[in-house]
Amino acid sequence: MMEAKTINIAVVDDHQLFRKGLIKLIHSLSDSYKVVFEASNGEDFLSRMDNFDQLTMIIVDIDMPVMNGYELAEALMKKHPDLPVLALTMHGDNEMSIIRMIKSGVKGYLSKDIEPDELKSAIETVSSGVFHFNQALSGKLLNMVITDNESKKELFNDRELEFLRLCCSELTYKEIADKMFLSPKTIDGYRAALFERFEAKSRVGLVLLAIKNRWVNLNELP
Amino acid sequence: MMEAKTINIAVVDDHQLFRKGLIKLIHSLSDSYKVVFEASNGEDFLSRMDNFDQLTMIIVDIDMPVMNGYELAEALMKKHPDLPVLALTMHGDNEMSIIRMIKSGVKGYLSKDIEPDELKSAIETVSSGVFHFNQALSGKLLNMVITDNESKKELFNDRELEFLRLCCSELTYKEIADKMFLSPKTIDGYRAALFERFEAKSRVGLVLLAIKNRWVNLNELP
DNA sequence: TTGCCCAACAGGATTTTTCCTGTTTACAGA
DNA sequence: TCTGTAAACAGGAAAAATCCTGTTGGGCAA
Structure with a gap:
């Protein structure tokens, strides 16, 4: 089986130990995956990354101190809408955070307790611009996301x-x-x-x- | 430089993605490091691990759902006091958790945002039974640990x-x-x-x- | 032993929170 | 003008939190 196209990835996570481990893991998944950039938070990423065209996708942790995953995704949605964002969450089970991720423009999210194979499939789908969400949203909350377009109501008045x-x-x-x-x-x-x-x-x-x-x-x- | 003795390590962490990455990272640090066992929480570890003699040390995440790092360390302190425990913390900056770790009998702790090199030095020291704490303890705090049996009127029990x-x-x-x-x-x-x-x-x-x-x-x- | 201290526990009263099902009013849109 | 909708408001009940004054039983020092 040939895996033709190289996928260039940036990894943003404040926990260096996790980040380094994740990078090794990604490289072990496929020879076509290359982590070409890493940063420890959103601000660090935006200030140091200068060549966005080289990137196929970005993997970003949601929970970060300085500029968190939501904020980075939002910033990227405005300036580089074509760059797919895959979010990583620690406790990603609550619907609010999923809502917020979707609003921030992420293409998919993964909990950190998944198997490496799932990471691989997420990288495949998200890097090609397809959504990857592994949890169904309740109708009410989904409605909240969709009908938000007219900027009528935010989370609260x-x-x-x-x-x-x-x-x-x-x-x-x-x-x-x-x-x-x-x-x-x-x-x-x-x-x-x-x-x-x-x-x-x-x-x-x-x-x-x-x-x-x-x-x-x-x-x-x- | 030769690194003679093989160090057999067990890794306990509920986030599979981190665990798998960490294992790859550990193996990349030195050929003498072997991760011979992994588990997703303290209970899982205790129930499945049967040959403790093979282990040189254990690396355990503090934050786990079922049986957390403190509890596992306490259990190990009683049954296998010779097995050094290296704790990993996500946000290890608060003193209370350091106190708790020391009380639980861990030999050292690392924050997850450290560089791989620090992990290596921690593995070296802890595996040989030496304490490894990368943060200076305030005099008050140290006092709290040491004189705990006598004047224990600190903030809480x-x-x-x-x-x-x-x-x-x-x-x-x-x-x-x-x-x-x-x-x-x-x-x-x-x-x-x-x-x-x-x-x-x-x-x-x-x-x-x-x-x-x-x-x-x-x-x-x- | 005896007295003392302290953690665990109880009964019971009061206030606050939480929940459920309404009504009224203002106001925008058909 | 009629209508729908959202905000403000109410009554009332059940659950939870808060507060107060106790009791008990085990460890420990004199």
Whole structure:
């Protein structure tokens, strides 16, 4: 079996040990795979990569400190829409992160606990510009992605975001209601809406999501 | 330069992609390194490994779902104290986790963002039974480890820390009680103790403090 | 032994959170 | 003008969290 075309890959991951290992793994999958560039985060990649044409695709970790995978994918979608992005996730099972990846323009994603063979098939499909998602999306969330094109509604409106910030505090809902000049019942409505949208089961769960996804800034909290 | 003695290594990590890559990386470091066994978590390792004498050392990821690195190291410290454990951490910067590793009996730890050369030197030192910690421990911290038996009025004890971790989730206190095999009333006692100690007014407040002060690691939360 | 301390645990009250099913009002579009 | 929709709001109940005051039982020092 001949594997004709060389696939030139860039790997972006902040964990050097993983990155180096991954590169060796990729090279062992096929002689036609060449990792020609590596970076430790999105910013590092954008600042040092100058020849985008040489790249067939890019493999990028979602969880990175400086400029994470979502942000890099978004930046690439604007400047180099033809460069396919394959995302790697550590805990990629939650639908929100999948949504966000799709919105950021990634062509596919893989959990880090997959077998090398799956990586190979993902590289094959994504490098040729085909989508590769190994998890089905619920209709509701899929709808959220698709109908987003008219830029009508982002994740939250202003009031919801304000509520979310106040949630990340020791305030009770009643106190939040006072601060926002709303009825506690309205606040309860916001709560229910966000719980459903993000599949949170409790206020603590919502707060954790808000922090993890950087919807709120930890340093700006009281 | 000759590298005489073969070092037989077991690798335990739940992320298959990382594990396979790491193994290739290890083999590329030296011909005398042989990865002779791999497992996806602590439980998997203990149940399938039958010949401990063949192993020179074990490399284990700290963050694993079923039986994590701390727990595996503790179990090994009891049954096979001569087997050196090298721990790998994703975000090993917080002191609490270093404390916990030392208490669990690991011989050394590495952050996953190190260079392969550092891995090599860690393998060399740890496999020969010497400690390898790449980060200086603050005097206070070191004191905490050493004088742990006497003046143990530090921030938390082990159970409190475990409770705190579980607090940073969507689990109810009842579910936390089940996980820790304690009465919900005892859990309520932990809660009250931590609330008072850190002047938290609610669980959300406690969770925020835990994250801000890095008592728990955001990325290793479920 | 005896007294002391502490972790584990209980009962019970109160507040807060969570959930469910509604109603009213404003306002944009057919 | 009629209609649909979204935001604001309510009542009420169940579950969970919070708070307070205890008890018990085992280890340990005097």
